[in-house]
Amino acid sequence: MGPASGLLARALETAFPREDLQLCRISYDILGVIAAQDSTVEVEVVRPGRTIEMIGARMIIGGRTAIRATGWRLATADTAAVVGGTPEPMPGPDAWPGYDISGLWSGGFIDSLDFRVDPASVPGHCRAWLRTPIDVVAGEPSSDLVRMTGLIDSANGIAARRNPREWMFPNTDLTVHYFRTPRLDDGNGWIGIDATSTWGPNGIGVTSAVLHDTHGPVGRSEQILTLRPIPTCQHQEAS
Template sequence: MAAYFERLDDTRFRATAAVGGAWDPDEQHIAPALGLLTHVIERTFAARLADGLQLGRLSFDILGTMPIDVVEVETRMLRPGRTVELVEASMSHGGRAAVTLRAWLMARHDTQALAGDAFEPMAGVDEVEDWSGFDAWPGEFVRTVDVRGRRLGQGRAQVWLRPRVALLETEDVSPTGRLLSILDIANGITPRFAPQAVLFPNIDLTAHLFAQPHGEWLGFDTIVAYGSTGLGATHTVLHDENGVIGTSVQGLTVRERPA
């Protein structure tokens, strides 16, 4: 596959077979859609980004499933400002809303002297083996990503991922858009129980970024937790080959599959 999506015009995109989902191969895996919304935000508000703003937080709400078909994307400004702006993008199929993104654009400041974190480092790409953890999942999307990593326990893993498919074949996509096009895969990296036994789809994803990713590989240091009343969360510390670049959290609805 050359790309996850094909642009048809300013607002419409055709999904390709490469987005085939993990819960249902005939539906879209939501990860490429999140990348597409991020890309559309960056293109729509390119002038503001060039004027010194940057993507800081991206919060997605997943409102429904989508077939592998044409989708429509719209954007709008919610809160303009000189140093902080809130913008929104939405994706729909056949007039039905499927995903919304609210993103904060935040001013750049020179904080090199203050930069640092206390997150644990990950083993490097060359220090871990090819990963077979996605073998339990159906769908084409998970086959479009190179994976290396190690499992550290039930619901705990450190994995490096590299997409082999472009988000859009004919357009340049930023490193952030490329990251967001695979970020939702975090929920399937190290589930606490096999997806054949337990359902745990995520209803949202919120990413806080403090650096733009560099390099081909993206690191996912992921922990999965399920509560006792059907709620759960997948928490991931995001790395590139230089170190930590941000975090993401996905809220889950958890239940056992019917016997």
């Protein structure tokens, strides 16, 4: 979902460009398995407007829609005089040690990530910085917003409450709100995630995160989860 969300964010940002509007909210619905196959991205203007515009995109794999995304573009204005309510910034990435996440997660995307994790993190709540050297589209520059968006789905993984070898907790959506445009102009591409995962008693959970660049908070994300034990673990416990 990480690379796919970055690709769709790029489509929402660059298709039918409007320099007077800023992409501020992206909502993804994951409609099925995101297969590592050739895909097609289609984009349309859903709700045109002078100061508010909705644009939609979908990723088609094997003849079916795997992900559907919508984005709100809003007019910008100078509101520096009334700034307020932003969360506290996190310590910078140099404040925390590197972390090998391969003990919990594996795969090509995970292997491409560099992590710095707060040693005080616990299952269900984690603060981390992460980055990747890989472009969203090979050989083509992407905006800082697109680069950040392509990593945000990792929030659910880093805030896992249980070992993913024992429990499944996939998210079926991802919603990102930006109250400030991300600035990764430090040259190293770090994005910060302060993520909390809450599991309810009826098989449903939610992962919420505050998103940061090295200048401070930039927005929030939410992911709804479906919770279930992995069957092999159930059998082992029963025996």
